[in-house]
Amino acid sequence: MDFFLQLLVNGVCVGLLYGISAMGFVMIFKSSSVLNFAHGELLALGAFFFLALITWAQIPIFAAFILTLIGCFILGFIIEKFFLRPLIGEKLIFVIMLTVGLAAMFKGLILLIWGGNLHTYPDFLPESLALKLGAIYIAPVYTATLVISIIFLVLFGLFFKQSSQGIYMRSVADNQKAALSLGVNVRRVFALSWAIAAMVASMSGIVLGIINGVNVHDLSSIGLKVFPVVILGGLDSISGAIIGGIIIGLLETFTGGYLSPSLRDVVPYIVLVFILLIKPYGLFGLVEIERV
Amino acid sequence: MGEILLQLNNISVVYSDVIQVLKGVSLSVEKGHIVSLLGSNGAGKTTTLKAISGLLKPENGEVTDGSVIYNGKNIQNQSPEYITRQGIIQVLEGRQPFKYLTIEENLRVGTATRPSKPYKQDLEMVYNYFPALVARRKSLAGYCSGGELQMLVIGRALMAHPQLLMLDEPSLGLAPLVVQEIFRIIKKINEEHETTIVLVEQNAHMALQVAHYAYVMENGKIMMEGASKDLADNPDVKEFYLGMAATGIAKSYKDVKAYRRRKRWL
Numbered sequence A: 001m002d003f004f005l006q007l008l009v010n011g012v013c014v015g016l017l018y019g020i021s022a023m024g025f026v027m028i029f030k031s032s033s034v035l036n037f038a039h040g041e042l043l044a045l046g047a048f049f050f051l052a053l054i055t056w057a058q059i060p061i062f063a064a065f066i067l068t069l070i071g072c073f074i075l076g077f078i079i080e081k082f083f084l085r086p087l088i089g090e091k092l093i094f095v096i097m098l099t100v101g102l103a104a105m106f107k108g109l110i111l112l113i114w115g116g117n118l119h120t121y122p123d124f125l126p127e128s129l130a131l132k133l134g135a136i137y138i139a140p141v142y143t144a145t146l147v148i149s150i151i152f153l154v155l156f157g158l159f160f161k162q163s164s165q166g167i168y169m170r171s172v173a174d175n176q177k178a179a180l181s182l183g184v185n186v187r188r189v190f191a192l193s194w195a196i197a198a199m200v201a202s203m204s205g206i207v208l209g210i211i212n213g214v215n216v217h218d219l220s221s222i223g224l225k226v227f228p229v230v231i232l233g234g235l236d237s238i239s240g241a242i243i244g245g246i247i248i249g250l251l252e253t254f255t256g257g258y259l260s261p262s263l264r265d266v267v268p269y270i271v272l273v274f275i276l277l278i279k280p281y282g283l284f285g286l287v288e289i290e291r292v
Numbered sequence B: 001m002g003e004i005l006l007q008l009n010n011i012s013v014v015y016s017d018v019i020q021v022l023k024g025v026s027l028s029v030e031k032g033h034i035v036s037l038l039g040s041n042g043a044g045k046t047t048t049l050k051a052i053s054g055l056l057k058p059e060n061g062e063v064t065d066g067s068v069i070y071n072g073k074n075i076q077n078q079s080p081e082y083i084t085r086q087g088i089i090q091v092l093e094g095r096q097p098f099k100y101l102t103i104e105e106n107l108r109v110g111t112a113t114r115p116s117k118p119y120k121q122d123l124e125m126v127y128n129y130f131p132a133l134v135a136r137r138k139s140l141a142g143y144c145s146g147g148e149l150q151m152l153v154i155g156r157a158l159m160a161h162p163q164l165l166m167l168d169e170p171s172l173g174l175a176p177l178v179v180q181e182i183f184r185i186i187k188k189i190n191e192e193h194e195t196t197i198v199l200v201e202q203n204a205h206m207a208l209q210v211a212h213y214a215y216v217m218e219n220g221k222i223m224m225e226g227a228s229k230d231l232a233d234n235p236d237v238k239e240f241y242l243g244m245a246a247t248g249i250a251k252s253y254k255d256v257k258a259y260r261r262r263k264r265w266l
């Protein structure tokens, strides 16, 4: 029973991270209908950027974390402005090929600078962050994950529900023509969704790097997990992405814990195929409102 | 003759480089007036509005000839972002709400041309015009009735403080009483805010009641124009757009109705 609860907690934590990073992917898709195949590389870039800041530049941990988030936010902006904007209005396949190309480029860049080996962050999380609930032990990194995830979710909720810019972003995702007719700056919305997606991806990259170590192949393959997550959650639902993420996180940890660690990366995809057979729009895909 | 706010000089509009829809349309809109644009399906009314608001571009359309002068400035083929910031807001045909946003969030999108300015007073103003929206402010627009949605999209446009408001068939598919209510409010907005309004309508009867001046379009050209009163008395207009024979008896009402029903499926 304790083992079960232990896995449950770990699974939820990792799943939250998957979910939050998938949220960025969904955001780009919702606002501009672009499937971003470079999502995993954005995760990896964030993790390595943070590594560079704390090991080479010796910047204090918290400052390095914030700097990474800001840096990746700007990077997202730049990617949109220089690579995607010229392709607005082109066929979807070109845009997808572009993101595949970006993925290769980022991965190559990381391999060039850091190589393909496993790096680790120095152990900076204090043991005092650990929680003991009865026999369950929550390691500091998982506590930190929970706290950071909740902070991000609350901030996102406020941004999209309360702020004008957040509401403009949702309006573009909802009905682009109507948004244009009211003067919403649609290009800025595209740029902002890339910026936010890159920032959130880097956050997930850093935390996953703390949990699993920093390796370009591992981190970018986590980017692929975005697909089972968003397909579970529905490609167009942000809260669905979070729930999808938690489900995939739980599946993985339980498979790793009870069956075999070598199966853990495969099972999500198997389950995914079954779910798609039953519910092709994902478990939480938006039900199209059809009464207008 | 008062000051001219908007002037179209002989404009041609072409979609996808080959499909010519407007063939030399000229019209002028006096400041503070309601000007109605009538015409049957496919006449080019919506295209005319889009040529003004800049919304042709996303549909691969272009003003190839002539000029659009607004407040003395040449604005043809400018981006919608630019044109909305000059004070022109088009309310699209078929209502087009943001279905997954609440009524109040929908209204807030109307502030896009002047972000980070206070908007609370404007919400009050819209709720004053459309009290029916207050009770539904927290519900998703996707679940609102057609009448509520028409009020919503007009209110959403008002949030932008438009100088020129262009309404594309606000009466489409609404019950007669609701249509009357909407037209009453359009008139009120025009009077209280001195908003200039371009009103595209199939419901010529209602449109001629509120408008000061009207144009009749057919096949991408202006066929007729005049003060609303004069047009309402014109025998041709009576026959084709008011559904009355010259004697004043309803004649082709059935045809009109049949075609309106078809239009809803579009």
Ligand SMILES: Nc1ncnc2c1ncn2[C@@H]1O[C@H](COP(=O)(O)OP(=O)(O)OP(=O)(O)O)[C@@H](O)[C@H]1O
Pocket (backbone or CB within 6 Å): B015, B016, B019, B021, B039, B040, B041, B042, B043, B044, B045, B046, B047, B048, B059, B061, B093
């Ligand atoms: N994006 C487009 N590409 C090609 N042709 C178009 C496009 N939009 C409209 N048209 C054509 O232009 C003509 C005029 O269309 P428009 O929508 O302006 O008419 P309308 O007067 O608004 O009609 P309705 O009363 O049915 O709304 C139609 O024949 C239509 O098929």
Ligand SMILES: [Mg+2]
Pocket (backbone or CB within 6 Å): B045, B046, B047, B093, B168
């Ligand atoms: Mg039309």
